[in-house]
Amino acid sequence: MRIVLVGPPGAGKGTQATRLAEKLRIPHISTGDLFRANISRQTELGKLAKSYMDAGNLVPDEVTIAMAKDRMAQPDAEGGFLLDGFPRNVSQAEALDELLKTEGIKLDAVLDLEAPEDEVVKRIAGRRVCRKDSAHVFHVTYSPPKQDGVCDHCGGELYQRDDDSEETVRTRLEVYHTQTEPIIDYYRAQGLVVTISAMGPVDEVTGRALEALK
Ligand code: ADP
Numbered sequence: 250m251r252i253v254l255v256g257p258p259g260a261g262k263g264t265q266a267t268r269l270a271e272k273l274r275i276p277h278i279s280t281g282d283l284f285r286a287n288i289s290r291q292t293e294l295g296k297l298a299k300s301y302m303d304a305g306n307l308v309p310d311e312v313t314i315a316m317a318k319d320r321m322a323q324p325d326a327e328g329g330f331l332l333d334g335f336p337r338n339v340s341q342a343e344a345l346d347e348l349l350k351t352e353g354i355k356l357d358a359v360l361d362l363e364a365p366e367d368e369v370v371k372r373i374a375g376r377r378v379c380r381k382d383s384a385h386v387f388h389v390t391y392s393p394p395k396q397d398g399v400c401d402h403c404g405g406e407l408y409q410r411d412d413d414s415e416e417t418v419r420t421r422l423e424v425y426h427t428q429t430e431p432i433i434d435y436y437r438a439q440g441l442v443v444t445i446s447a448m449g450p451v452d453e454v455t456g457r458a459l460e461a462l463k
């Protein structure tokens with residue numbers, strides 16, 4: 250399957266993507282995680298991306314699209330993928346369509362995770378991620394690690410993302426409404442959008458997602 254996951258920051262895209270990817274046996278491709286991996290390796294791409302991310306803005310399309318294409322061209326993505334955080338505006342969606350057309354493949358669904366703003370703000374405020382792999386995500390009260398500050402999966406140190414500060418979150422929510430939400434209409438016109446509520450326990454949301462993707 251080829252799936253795009255959309256939803257506001259903090260809706261639980263990464264959390265659900267990890268679980269769905271496992272169940273559906275497709276790689277989870279998160280542009281946010283790819284940028285953070287570049288930042289921790291201190292690559293040129295990481296240095297460029299960090300300034301945009303810390304301000305809560307989108308990283309420029311040219312580098313983002315190139316990075317996403319590169320990742321999608323890897324062998325494990327041949328049979329399908331779950332895109333998390335890409336595309337994030339209409340021009341990225343158009344670039345993805347172009348790529349898919351060239352490859353003669355199509356998206357199966359765009360899964361839209363819906364959550365009210367007060368909930369996503371609470372989720373982001375308590376989010377802690379692993380320094381070794383930001384796909385390892387916890388929450389101080391909703392899904393605490395077994396040992397304070399230590400990743401259950403790999404023992405890495407847990408930290409609060411620089412862009413999860415209250416001020417940056419406001420910008421990111423605005424960017425979501427103005428730049429990312431329009432892709433939902435773009436994909437609705439293609440008949441691809443399924444919307445589910447991201448509220449409730451993680452397992453329930455996963456169940457809802459799998460049902461919606463049937
Ligand atoms: P996104 O990728 O959409 O920004 P994350 O998957 O990183 O969202 O989740 C944001 C925060 O909310 C994390 O701390 C995560 O542990 C927590 N979280 C995710 N899903 C739920 C849920 N269903 N209920 C409560 N907290 C959740």
Ligand code: ADP
Pocket residue numbers: 266267268270271275276277278279325382384402403
């Ligand atoms: P860990 O053992 O550190 O928890 P896993 O290898 O189990 O990590 O992978 C964690 C998540 O990342 C899984 O949901 C999996 O689908 C996804 N994943 C696996 N390989 C890749 C890859 N090459 N690129 C991106 N995501 C991947």
Ligand code: ADP
Pocket residue numbers: 257258259262263280281282284301302303305306307308309313333334335336337341412421
């Ligand atoms: P969240 O799920 O909490 O919104 P992500 O990890 O998906 O966070 O993204 C973090 C930041 O990485 C974004 O605010 C943005 O600066 C950058 N980013 C991630 N994906 C993209 C993209 N497709 N286009 C541009 N910037 C991106």
